[in-house]
Structure formats: structure tokens, C-alpha cells
Amino acid sequence: MKERHPQYAEKIRHEIRVRIANYPVHRGLRQINADVIGRMTCVSGMVVRASEIKPLARKLVYTCPDSHFTEVSQETGLSFSEPTKCSDSNCPHRELVLVPEKSRFIDFQILRLQELPEDLPPGQLPHYIDVTVLQDLVDNARPGDRIILTGLVRIEQEQIFGLRGKSGIYRLRIQGNNIEFLGGKGVKISRTTGREDISPDEEKIIKSLERIPDNYNRLVESFAPHIQGHELIKEAILLLIVGSTQRILPDATKIRGDINIFLVGDPGTAKSEMLKFCARIAPRGLYTSGRGSTAAGLTAAVVRDKIGILTLEAGAVVLGDQGLVCIDEFDKMKPEDRSALHEVMEQQTASIAKGGIVATLNARTSILAAANPLYGKYDIHKNITENVNLPIPLLTRFDLIFVIRDIPRKEQDTRIAKHILNLHRSGMPDVKSLIDVDVLTKYLAYAKRVEPILTKEAEEKILEYYMKMRNVEAEEMITVTPRQLEGLIRLATARAKLLLKNEVNVDDAERAIYLMQSMLEDAGVDVNTGKVDLGVLQGRPSSEISKMQLFMDTLKFLEGDLKGPVEEKLLVKELAKTGKFTEGEAYGYIRKLVRESAIYEPKTGYYSRV
Numbered sequence: 323m324k325e326r327h328p329q330y331a332e333k334i335r336h337e338i339r340v341r342i343a344n345y346p347v348h349r350g351l352r353q354i355n356a357d358v359i360g361r362m363t364c365v366s367g368m369v370v371r372a373s374e375i376k377p378l379a380r381k382l383v384y385t386c387p388d389s390h391f392t393e394v395s396q397e398t399g400l401s402f403s404e405p406t407k408c409s410d411s412n413c414p415h416r417e418l419v420l421v422p423e424k425s426r427f428i429d430f431q432i433l434r435l436q437e438l439p440e441d442l443p444p445g446q447l448p449h450y451i452d453v454t455v456l457q458d459l460v461d462n463a464r465p466g467d468r469i470i471l472t473g474l475v476r477i478e479q480e481q482i483f484g485l486r487g488k489s490g491i492y493r494l495r496i497q498g499n500n501i502e503f504l505g506g507k508g509v510k511i512s513r514t515t516g517r518e519d520i521s522p523d524e525e526k527i528i529k530s531l532e533r534i535p536d537n538y539n540r541l542v543e544s545f546a547p548h549i550q551g552h553e554l555i556k557e558a559i560l561l562l563i564v565g566s567t568q569r570i571l572p573d574a575t576k577i578r579g580d581i582n583i584f585l586v587g588d589p590g591t592a593k594s595e596m597l598k599f600c601a602r603i604a605p606r607g608l609y610t611s612g613r614g615s616t617a618a619g620l621t622a623a624v625v626r627d628k629i630g631i632l633t634l635e636a637g638a639v640v641l642g643d644q645g646l647v648c649i650d651e652f653d654k655m656k657p658e659d660r661s662a663l664h665e666v667m668e669q670q671t672a673s674i675a676k677g678g679i680v681a682t683l684n685a686r687t688s689i690l691a692a693a694n695p696l697y698g699k700y701d702i703h704k705n706i707t708e709n710v711n712l713p714i715p716l717l718t719r720f721d722l723i724f725v726i727r728d729i730p731r732k733e734q735d736t737r738i739a740k741h742i743l744n745l746h747r748s749g750m751p752d753v754k755s756l757i758d759v760d761v762l763t764k765y766l767a768y769a770k771r772v773e774p775i776l777t778k779e780a781e782e783k784i785l786e787y788y789m790k791m792r793n794v795e796a797e798e799m800i801t802v803t804p805r806q807l808e809g810l811i812r813l814a815t816a817r818a819k820l821l822l823k824n825e826v827n828v829d830d831a832e833r834a835i836y837l838m839q840s841m842l843e844d845a846g847v848d849v850n851t852g853k854v855d856l857g858v859l860q861g862r863p864s865s866e867i868s869k870m871q872l873f874m875d876t877l878k879f880l881e882g883d884l885k886g887p888v889e890e891k892l893l894v895k896e897l898a899k900t901g902k903f904t905e906g907e908a909y910g911y912i913r914k915l916v917r918e919s920a921i922y923e924p925k926t927g928y929y930s931r932v
Contacts, residue, residue, distance in 0.1 A: 339457060341500040345472045351437050351449040354494055358475045365496070366441075366504060368641065369467045370450070371434035371625070373633040374679075375460050378430035384418035386410075392418060429460040432633065433498070435471060439601075439608065455498040465622070465636030465683075466643045468504035468606075473497050527761060528768050532822045541765075541820065544757040546599040549592045555724050558583055558837060559596060562688050563604045563646060564769045564819045566812035578670050580688040581812050582719060584652070586710050586845075587726025588699050593692040597648040600690055603759060605767040606645025610638050612655035612691075621662045621672035624679050634674070639666045639685040646688040653693035653711045660716065663689065667719040691720075700727050706845045721809040722837060723845040774818040776811065780831040784810050787835045810834050870920075872902055873911055877921065877931055887928035 345364040354365065384392040384405055392409040396402055407416050433455060437448040453471060455462070463469050477492040531537055545556040566579035585593045601607035610620075621637045638647050652660075666672055672685040695701065695709045706725065707714065717723070757765070788807050813834035818826040847853065876896050880888040890912065897908040912929065915921045921929050 342472050343500055343502060345500075348470075350441065351435070351451060354451055354475060354496070359477055359494070360475065362472070362474055362499070363496075364470060364472045365435065365451075366438065366468070366470045367435040367450075368438055369433050369463045369465055369469060369636075370436045370641065371432075371633050371635040372463070372465050373432040375429055375431050377427035378456065379425060379427055381426040383421045383424035385421050386413055386415040386418055388413055388415060390415075391421070391424070428457050431455050431460045433463060434633075434635075435469070435496075438468065451494055451496055453496045453498050455501070459498055459501055463501050463503075465634065466641040470502040470504060471496065471498055472500040472502075474499065524764050525768070528765050528822075531757065531761075531765060538821060540757060541762070544759075544762050545603075546592075546596055547756055549595055549599075552592065552596070552726070554837070554840060555585065555596065555726070558722050558724070559600050559690065560766075560820060561813055561816035561837075562690055563600065563607075563766050564816050565688060566815040566819070567773050568686070576670070577808070578668070578686075579812060579815070580646075580670065580686060581721050581809075581816060582667055582689045583691075584717070584720040584723045585690075585692040585726060586695060586700070586706070586723070588728040589694060591726040591728055593726065594650050597650050597690060597692055600646070601648045603763050603766065604646050605763065605770065606642060607648065608638050608642045608645070609648045609650070612649050612651040612653070612660075612693075620659065621666070621685070622674045622681070622683055624674065624676040634679060634681060634683075636683070637672070639663070639687050639689075640672055640683045642687040643684050644686050646690060649689065649691045651693065652691040653696070657713070660713070664715060664719070667716070689720075700725060702727070705848065718805065721812060722841050724841065725844050769819050769822060772819045772822055772824070774815060774824050774826050776815065776826045777828075779828045780814060780826045783828050783831040784814065784835070806838060810838055813837055869902060869911070870915075872900060873897065873915070874920075874931065876900070877929065881930065885930070887924045887930045890927050890929060893929060 342362070345362065347362070348364045348366070349358070351365055351367055354363065379396075379402060381393065381395045382402060384394070386392070386408040388408075388410075390408050390410040390413050392405045394402060394405055405418055407413075408418065431454075433453040434450055435453050436450040439448075442448050453473065473496040476495050476497050478495050480489050480491040480493055531540075534540065541560060542553055542557045545560055549556075562581045562583050565581055568579035569577040571577070585596070587593060598609055601609035619637050620639055622640055623635045623637065625633055625635050638649075649655075662672070666685045666687070667689055670684070670686045672683045674681050674683070693710060693712070696711050697709070700709055706723065707717065710717070784807070788810070810831075811834075814826050814830040817830040817833050818824075821830075823830075877888060877893060880893060880896060893912070894905055894908040897903040897911075898905055903911070912921070916923060916929075919932060921931055924930055
């Protein structure tokens with residue numbers, strides 16, 4: 323080409339790019355050291371940071387006042403030396419001006435690649451390395467993507483402030499040549515589909531599991547088999563992993579398909595173990611603890627690197643996009659940090675506006691959270707909102723809430739004790755016909771692909787349950803809302819997906835109703851009346867609302883036309899006459915309403931409405 327068409331060869335020289343795929347020499351990030359400098363290598367990891375895209379100079383053209391051009395070229399590296407004089411030997415000018423139109427620039431971006439969570443040795447911090455990507459590789463990988471990177475290991479001199487002369491310390495950097503995408507367990511996927519590649523042999527194994535009559539129960543038993551019991555919670559977590567199907571309406575409104583579950587219960591009830599197992603088998607799962615999580619760590623942060631480039635660093639929910647995030651010790655998070663999840667759990671996005679960067683990142687993730695009760699043990703005489711240190715708007719965003727109580731029961735305690743002893747003796751759970759963990763992961767990844775359609779029969783079943791729960795005896799009592807209706811559809815669809823079905827039938831709807839009803843009868847019961855009341859999850863059950871109304875009406879009556887302050891003893895006496903309050907409850911209500919600023923104390927021992 324250079325001999326026959328030299329001009330054309332020069333023209334296309336910078337347009338031809340060679341990309342190397344399936345490079346045989348694969349190293350871990352911990353093996354990238356001084357021994358591999360200047361060598362081509364292949365590493366896998368998770369992109370946790372991506373800089374803004376900037377133009378990188380490859381050829382700079384300068385001009386002097388006499389219009390002589392001076393050219394400086396550099397095909398590698400990031401630094402340039404400006405010319406100090408004109409290239410024309412007869413030209414005396416030293417003031418040169420850059421001509422961008424004649425110069426050549428290419429797109430440039432810096433990524434930070436971090437060790438995959440499953441590759442991290444116990445007790446060690448994850449290793450990371452910065453990667454430079456050019457031209458068509460720019461904006462290809464985003465924070466949260468798991469990739470296989472092929473590239474050349476380079477070095478870059480460290481700048482040490484206060485040191486005379488040049489530093490002898492260099493840092494490693496990879497010059498990216500090719501990017502391939504990974505699924506949750508090291509399997510290559512397509513960037514456009516975001517799905518794991520499943521081989522024909524693996525698909526045969528999955529199809530064989532589908533044909534087993536008791537497949538559903540086997541799947542539930544295979545989830546965390548080292549934990550005895552909690553079958554209902556295990557079933558719900560499997561539905562969370564598979565998820566429902568996101569719907570996009572004609573007006574571009576998105577209806578989320580991801581399921582959110584909250585576990586609250588006594589210490590030692592295997593909540594954390596279930597979260598860790600879920601993060602391990604999910605096709606794209608992350609585990610974090612609320613005690614050490616901040617709003618920026620959960621969503622995204624804007625940081626400035628050593629060369630002054632602003633970069634967007636992804637947090638847990640962005641890294642878990644199209645997967646799930648398990649958050650333990652959910653109640654230990656600071657309120658201002660926890661509030662970052664409100665948008666994530668409903669809109670499935672994480673918005674950030676910092677340092678001149680305004681961005682909305684995808685956070686299409688399911689949230690599986692666990693917390694301990696406020697007073698150590700769950701108090702059955704208090705509603706769930708009084709047992710958990712969580713804001714009401716966040717609590718209502720969970721599709722299912724499970725209360726796990728450690729109640730002594732002879733038969734159950736014997737089973738758990740024997741199960742634990744057997745684990746310590748043989749190291750294997752005493753359960754037959756378990757599905758292997760790797761096969762289960764593949765099965766769940768395959769199930770996520772299925773997009774079943776809601777049948778008319780299933781639709782009628784869900785509608786029948788919804789209308790039945792809305793038409794309860796007490797008109798002021800709310801048992802279900804449209805949010806629970808959407809939750810039912812998500813659960814029914816997820817069950818159909820878990821069984822690899824193309825249609826959501828009546829069985830799926832009935833099971834979803836059973837899960838929802840179990841949650842309502844456990845976490846949604848008003849302890850004062852013993853009836854299901856969603857007002858419990860919204861902070862104020864209907865029984866309390868009616869009591870509060872009676873309290874305020876009594877106070878208003880005693881205030882009279884002059885609206886003067888009412889003596890505490892008189893107010894308590896009148897409330898006790900109604901039969902709805904004991905004297906102790908009346909005093910407690912007075913203190914509570916003062917705290918809520920519904921009433922105030924103009925002088926000691928006297929109260930008025932606000």
C-alpha cells in the first residue's frame with residue numbers, strides 16, 4: 323500500500339486499529355508488577371471509576387508571525403514538549419501559536435479497574451490499576467461493568483512534591499487495546515444485551531432441571547442449604563434475584579421490575595448469612611454493610627485525580643446495576659446517607675450534581691436489606707415502625723418485609739441444633755438432591771432472560787384479592803394500596819420466570835398472594851386491634867388515628883369558645899370517661915402529641931391545641 327498508493331496509505335494510517343481478543347496470557351490484578359512492564363497482558367476486573375472524555379494530542383502544529391509551520395508529533399505517552407523556536411532556521415521568531423485545525427487529536431479517557439469481589443482474598447483490600455483508553459474504546463466501559471481488558475503495561479513517573487530532581491518511583495498503568503464484557507461469574511457477555519453467555523451443554527442441564535416435577539422446592543432447598551428453615555424468606559429472595567420485567571409505557575414512563583425485600587429480626591437468626599449467600603450466587607450481586615456506607619459510597623462520587631481530571635466514581639447501587647445489592651446493618655446507616663436510596667428504590671436512578679458534573683446514572687438494582695430491632699429483641703407489643711429505626715417513606719418502598727423472631731420451639735430448635743452439629747461433623751448439609759451452587763447461578767441467570775406474559779386468569783385472581791382486601795369492614799382501615807398491587811404483579815411474574823414459563827398463570831398469582839398475605843399478617847398487623855392495617859407500615863395505624871381524633875375532639879370541647887388552656891388532670895379524667903383511654907395511656911398520649919407539636923403547654927400543667 324505504501325509503495326503503490328503512498329498518499330492513501332498515509333491518509334488511513336491513523337484510522338486502522340488492531341484489537342486483540344481472547345489473548346491467552348491472563349493475569350490477575352495482583353500479578354501486574356514490575357516483571358510485566360512493556361508486555362501485553364489480559365486482566366479481568368470491575369470498572370469503578372471513569373473520567374470525563376478529553377482530547378489527547380498526537381500531532382501539534384504551531385505557527386509563527388511569518389506563517390511558518392512547526393510540527394511536533396508523539397504517538398505514545400501523555401506529555402508534549404512545546405517548541406521554543408520556529409522550524410525555519412532563518413526565522414528569528416520564538417513566539418509560536420498553536421493551530422488546532424492542522425493539529426491531530428484523539429479521544430482519551432482514564433478508567434480505574436478494580437479486583438472482582440469474588441477474586442478478593444480474605445482479609446485484604448482490593449487491588450486496582452488505572453487504564454488509558456483511546457479512540458473507539460472511549461465511553462465503552464462504564465462504572466459497574468465487569469470487563470476483560472487486553473492491553474500493554476506501561477509506567478508513569480510519580481510526582482513527589484518537595485523532592486529535588488526527578489522521582490525514581492513509577493506507577494503502573496495499562497494502555498487498553500480491547501475490552502470484552504463479563505457476566506457475574508467470569509462468563510463473557512454482550513454489551514448490548516447485558517446477558518451471560520450460556521453454553522449449549524449448560525442449557526441442557528438447566529432444561530433438565532425444569533422438567534423435574536418438584537423443581538420449585540428443590541430450588542428453594544438449594545438456597546443457603548447450611549441454614550435450617552426460613553423457607554418462605556429463601557423463596558422470596560430467589561424471586562428477588564430473578565426479578566420481574568421492567569415495563570416501558572408509550573409515554574416513556576418506566577415501571578420497575580426489580581423487587582425489594584427487608585428482613586428485620588432478632589440477633590442470631592441468619593439474616594447476614596442469607597444476604598451473603600444471595601450476593602454470592604446472584605449473577606451480579608454486591609454485599610455491603612450499612613455501618614460503613616455513605617451516600618456517595620452507595621450512589622456515586624465526583625473525585626479529582628492526580629492530573630486534575632474530574633472523574634465519576636460509582637457507588638454500590640450503580641455497580642450493582644441490573645443485579646442486586648445486599649445491605650446489612652441497614653438501621654446503622656446515618657439518616658442523610660440512607661436518604662440516597664429513596665430515588666434508587668423507586669425511580670431506579672442515582673442523580674448527582676457535584677463539581678460541575680450533573681449526571682443521572684442507572685441503578686436498576688434490587689435491594690435486599692437486613693436490620694436488627696431498635697431494642698435488641700423484637701417487641702411483639704409494638705408495631706414494626708416502633709421496632710425499626712427507619713423512616714416511613716423508605717419502609718414503604720419494600721415489596722416484602724419479613725419479621726424473624728427467635729421463639730423457643732422444641733421441634734424447630736431440635737432440627738436446627740441437629741443441622742448445625744451435622745455441618746460441623748461432615749461439612750455438608752443433610753439435604754438430598756441439592757442443586758450445585760454454580761449450576762444454580764447459571765439457572766438464575768438463564769431465568770432472568772425469560773419474559774412471561776400475564777394471563778387473563780392470573781390478572782383476575784390478583785384483582786379479586788385486591789378488591790377483597792380493599793372492601794374490609796372498617797372503612798378507615800387501609801389493608802392494601804396500588805403499591806402492593808404492583809408488588810403482587812412483580813412477585814407473580816418473578817415466580818413464572820423462576821420456573822422458566824412463558825406465561826404467568828393462576829398458580830403464580832396465588833403464590834404471590836400467599837407471600838404478600840404472609841407479610842401483611844406478620845408485619846402489617848396493628849398490635850392494638852390484631853387486624854391487618856397498612857397504616858402500621860405508614861407510621862400511624864387507623865386505631866391510633868381514631869384515638870388521636872378522639873383526643874383532639876375532647877381537648878377542643880374542654881377549651882370551649884374562649885379556647886383557653888385545659889388542665890392536665892381534667893383532660894385525663896375526660897379521656898378516661900370515653901372508655902378508649904386508661905389514665906396511663908392518656909398521660910402517654912399527651913407527652914407524645916407534645917413531642918409531635920400537635921399540642922403545646924402554655925403554662926405548667928395546662929395544654930392547648932396548636
